[in-house]
Amino acid sequence: ASFRPFNEMQTVGKLMKVFVTRRIPQEGMKILSAGGVCEVSLWDSDEPVPRADLLKGVQGAHGLLCLLSDRIDAEVLGAAGPNLKVISTLSAGFDHLALDEIKKRYILLGSIFDSGIRVGYTPDVLTDATAELTVALLLATARRLPEGLEEVKNGGWSSWKPLWLCGYGLSGSTVGVIGLGRIGVAIARRLMPFGVNRLLYSGRTAKAYAAEVNGEFVPLDTLLSESDFIVVSCSLTPETQELCDKAFFSKMKNTAVFVNSSRGAVVNQEDLYEALNNGQIAAAGLDVTTPEPLPINHPLLTLKNCVVLPHIGSATHSTRGIMGALSAQNLVAGLQGTDMPNELTF
Numbered sequence: 001a002s003f004r005p006f007n008e009m010q011t012v013g014k015l016m017k018v019f020v021t022r023r024i025p026q027e028g029m030k031i032l033s034a035g036g037v038c039e040v041s042l043w044d045s046d047e048p049v050p051r052a053d054l055l056k057g058v059q060g061a062h063g064l065l066c067l068l069s070d071r072i073d074a075e076v077l078g079a080a081g082p083n084l085k086v087i088s089t090l091s092a093g094f095d096h097l098a099l100d101e102i103k104k105r106y107i108l109l110g111s112i113f114d115s116g117i118r119v120g121y122t123p124d125v126l127t128d129a130t131a132e133l134t135v136a137l138l139l140a141t142a143r144r145l146p147e148g149l150e151e152v153k154n155g156g157w158s159s160w161k162p163l164w165l166c167g168y169g170l171s172g173s174t175v176g177v178i179g180l181g182r183i184g185v186a187i188a189r190r191l192m193p194f195g196v197n198r199l200l201y202s203g204r205t206a207k208a209y210a211a212e213v214n215g216e217f218v219p220l221d222t223l224l225s226e227s228d229f230i231v232v233s234c235s236l237t238p239e240t241q242e243l244c245d246k247a248f249f250s251k252m253k254n255t256a257v258f259v260n261s262s263r264g265a266v267v268n269q270e271d272l273y274e275a276l277n278n279g280q281i282a283a284a285g286l287d288v289t290t291p292e293p294l295p296i297n298h299p300l301l302t303l304k305n306c307v308v309l310p311h312i313g314s315a316t317h318s319t320r321g322i323m324g325a326l327s328a329q330n331l332v333a334g335l336q337g338t339d340m341p342n343e344l345t346f
């Protein structure tokens, strides 16, 4: 991997310098290279930019297009210097951005002090894809699909057996959603037609739109003790960090299935391992872990009742293309001082 000027035809000096921390969908690169706004330097790889190269690549940049795997903190802002005007992340989650540090930076543009660094992100456009994947993960975990596939391949399938590979069904169940935001309600909307009996949710505030899924706003403890399926779709914040710990799992039913497609750090993984291993809960499906990738010798990967996916919630061809385009539009609009399609207010 190396740095690559993306559009070598453009004249250096007149353009705003932009650093892109990874290969992104062409839909995004086309927007960055059109219109004579940006001189793009790309970390030309599908793998993350090493920290030292991020610090080097961002030097003097007016714009930074980053991913959720890039930690954008005081060190990166310092390395970028006073030019930095826009940070655009190709993600809906923004827990990798040190917003308090970003807020502190004021930028000097000519002789005018601007109001600070603007931040763009990509919510909404990935809601359907992520909700769909979360439902797939829930069903795969509850109905033990990976175990079944394995048995077909390894010869363990000897006959149709009344007591073999039984799991848990959604019909007549109670589902609890922690964080009924854009993705949380989209998950609920998809689960209800499976015959879910009650839809509970918890969070900081009740939502008027929860009526659409007959959602009942309940205290977290009620959700934990009454749900057959628990889906975590909240954002990662200091309050939700390791929200799912020993005490959390101890309040769940022994037959309950836990699914997380938000961020790995919402879960204390040692406590989850214990809860799965000692039968405190039935099974877990995780699209997100700490760290990512999860080391292949991680204890969670030894458990049959834990299904781990490599953070693919938004991974459809069209969604990633749209995310790429939106992140580029956010960046260009921010550089031009116009309205960003999705600007984060913080």
Ligand code: NDP
Binding pocket: 092, 093, 094, 123, 124, 126, 130, 178, 179, 180, 181, 182, 183, 184, 202, 203, 204, 205, 206, 233, 234, 235, 236, 237, 239, 240, 261, 262, 263, 287, 288, 311, 312, 313, 314
């Ligand atoms: P939203 O902002 O719409 O929803 C976030 C929800 O988190 C809100 O409903 C909020 O509820 C809730 N929340 C915040 N604090 C707490 C808390 N202390 N306890 C319980 N709930 C809380 O975001 P999205 O739905 O668009 O995305 C949610 C998250 O999903 C993202 O932040 C990202 O981390 C993750 N994500 C994962 C993907 C994947 O590939 N697996 C893809 C896309 C996103 P309230 O308003 O009541 O505070």
Ligand code: DGY
Binding pocket: 068, 090, 091, 092, 093, 094, 126, 313, 314
């Ligand atoms: C996000 O956007 O926050 C996801 O985790 C990846 O699409």
